[in-house]
Amino acid sequence: MSKTLLxxxxxxxxVNDPQAVDxxxxxxxxxxxxFVIEDGRVAWYGPARKAPEADGRIDVxxxxxxxxxxxxxxxxxxxxxRAAEFAARMTGTPYSAGGIRTTVAxxxxxxxxxxxxxxxxxxxxxxxxxxxxxxxxxxYGLTLEDELRALRIAKEECDAATFLGAHVVPAEYADxxxxxxxxxxxxxxxxxxxxxxxxxxFCERGAYDEAETRLILDAAKARGIPVxxxxxxxxxxxxxxxxxxxxxxxxxxxxxxxxxxxEALACxxxxxxxxxxxxxSTRSPYPDARALLDAGASVAIATDCNxxxxxxxxxxxxxxxAVREMHMSPGEALRATTLGGAEALRREDVGHLAVGARxxxxxxxxxxxxxxxxxxxxxxxxSVWKNGERVG
Ligand code: NIG
Ligand code: FE
Numbered sequence: 001m002s003k004t005l006l007x008x009x010x011x012x013x014x015v016n017d018p019q020a021v022d023x024x025x026x027x028x029x030x031x032x033x034x035f036v037i038e039d040g041r042v043a044w045y046g047p048a049r050k051a052p053e054a055d056g057r058i059d060v061x062x063x064x065x066x067x068x069x070x071x072x073x074x075x076x077x078x079x080x081x082r083a084a085e086f087a088a089r090m091t092g093t094p095y096s097a098g099g100i101r102t103t104v105a106x107x108x109x110x111x112x113x114x115x116x117x118x119x120x121x122x123x124x125x126x127x128x129x130x131x132x133x134x135x136x137x138x139x140y141g142l143t144l145e146d147e148l149r150a151l152r153i154a155k156e157e158c159d160a161a162t163f164l165g166a167h168v169v170p171a172e173y174a175d176x177x178x179x180x181x182x183x184x185x186x187x188x189x190x191x192x193x194x195x196x197x198x199x200x201x202f203c204e205r206g207a208y209d210e211a212e213t214r215l216i217l218d219a220a221k222a223r224g225i226p227v228x229x230x231x232x233x234x235x236x237x238x239x240x241x242x243x244x245x246x247x248x249x250x251x252x253x254x255x256x257x258x259x260x261x262x263e264a265l266a267c268x269x270x271x272x273x274x275x276x277x278x279x280x281s282t283r284s285p286y287p288d289a290r291a292l293l294d295a296g297a298s299v300a301i302a303t304d305c306n307x308x309x310x311x312x313x314x315x316x317x318x319x320x321x322a323v324r325e326m327h328m329s330p331g332e333a334l335r336a337t338t339l340g341g342a343e344a345l346r347r348e349d350v351g352h353l354a355v356g357a358r359x360x361x362x363x364x365x366x367x368x369x370x371x372x373x374x375x376x377x378x379x380x381x382x383s384v385w386k387n388g389e390r391v392g
Contacts, residue, residue: 004043005388006054008034011062011367015045016339016352027331029064029369037359040387045353060363063382064371066334068132068360069315070341070351073252073273073302076119076158077150078140080106081307086281095282097206097234099308100140100168107140112149119157122305125313127392130381132360133341133350135160135302137200139167144188148195155195160345162228163189163196166216168207181212185219193223198249202230203239210238217246226346232256233278244268250300250344255279255287262288266295271344274336275304276321277312289326300340301333320376330373359388 013033020028035045036054044052085099107115123134136158138150147165154161165184173180189199199220203213213229220227227246231239233253240261243251250271254261255278265272272292279286292299301322304310312318315337322333342351349358364371365382372380384392 002039003056004054005037005056005058006034006051007037007058007060007065008048008051009059009061010034010048010065012064012369013045013353014064014066014334014369015354016067016335017354018339018348018352019354027335035353037388040359040389042353042355042357042359044355062367064364064366064368065353066130066362066364066369067338067351067353067357068362068384068386069130069337070133070345070347071126071131071302071305071315072135072160072250072300072341072344073275073304074122074134074136075139075164075304075306076122076134076136077115077138077153078103078107078307079110079114079118081311085308086311089282095234095284095309097168097202097204101171103140103307104142104168104170107150108143108146112153115150116153116157119153122313123157124392126305126315127384127386128381129314129316130362130384130392131313131315132362132384132386132391133160133345133347134158135162135345137162137164139164139202142167142170144183144191147188148191151192151195160197161195162198162200163192163225164200164202165189165192166201166208166212168202177212181208181215185216189219189223193225196225198228199225200228200230203242204230204234204237206234210242213238213242217242221246228252228344232261240264244270249346252302252304253278253287254292255284257288257291262291262295262297265292265297271298271300271340273300273302273344274322274326275302275310275318276326277310277318278304279325280321281310281312286321286325289322289328293328293332298340298343299332299336300344301336302341302344316372316380317376320373323373324376330370333373334369358386360386
């Protein structure tokens with residue numbers, strides 16, 4: 001018989017039961033709640049006074065419990081940092097995709113152990129802040145060997161690994177872009193297919209145009225690999241429409257959206273993944289989260305943790321930005337950082353604490369999840385659990 005663990009004394013439990021909440025409704029937390037963990041999954045939840053007997057018991061003494069954050073967009077396989085670029089940006093130099101090449105040079109020069117250690121450091125940093133599911137992209141290697149090793153490390157250290165060989169065109173291919181696109185959609189994808197949960201393309205001026213993006217998405221589809229897209233980050237463009245056309249799991253950034261883009265997302269299964277840490281760190285206008293939510297689109301919030309456009313690993317920080325700067329209610333922002341992220345990764349077992357879900361949760365040093373936005377910058381994560389085991 002497997003051992004059971006009762007978590008009780010929960011002042012406020014956010015379950016996010018996918019059967020009970022619709023696409024974009026905010027969570028409805030339970031007061032004085034408890035739940036039971038068995039084999040790393042939620043076996044029961046409900047009022048504490050009705051809790052069944054269990055082999056072990058933890059009393060969280062009135063603290064709030066939320067599902068672990070699902071960070072569905074991060075770039076963790078890199079070396080070096082770009083603090084000087086950030087400082088220049090804060091005094092007026094605009095962000096451009098070209099900065100990625102600085103990190104490509106540092107990443108190529110690093111050995112596997114250094115890259116793996118960097119990923120572990122950031123995953124640990126994320127866990128301390130309540131994140132229990134992490135997606136990680138490649139994109140700072142841009143040779144077959146460097147992309148393959150990045151993807152293998154991402155696959156081993158994170159919960160989802162995304163091949164982003166089409167991040168920018170590397171400098172050595174600047175005069176023969178088509179050859180690089182052929183490399184990505186041919187030999188690179190062949191080598192990486194085994195490890196890639198997703199294929200992503202940075203569809204943006206300064207990165208990949210519509211025709212190039214289509215070639216790579218077609219190659220992914222031909223191999224049966226699901227896709228996601230960096231779309232409409234630096235300006236209006238074809239990214240969101242392509243994401244919807246190709247049934248991408250998510251269209252990420254969505255900073256510049258037309259009415260047509262919003263409508264297309266609202267009528268699709270493609271999740272709009274907003275990354276407000278990027279707008280904060282690049283001093284850019286925030287995406288119109290309200291228009292997306294009001295139109296009925298599915299919205300996720302993620303960090304985009306990377307050394308260039310946004311070097312935060314903190315989902316609580318992004319949640320607070322979503323509330324303050326994008327006019328999401330605290331409940332909508334909590335949903336977008338948990339269940340929304342799970343939807344963006346097409347995962348049904350995380351982002352909520354209904355029966356059968358993975359027992360991935362954060363105990364807050366607060367009586368309510370509202371404090372995550374109400375007390376920005378304050379370390380409110382008391383403890384973090386993944387598969388029923390304490391990880392932070
Ligand atoms: O999501 N937009 C493309 N990629 C990253 C930035 C990478 C970088 O600047 O190093 C992003 O913002
Ligand atoms: Fe990104």
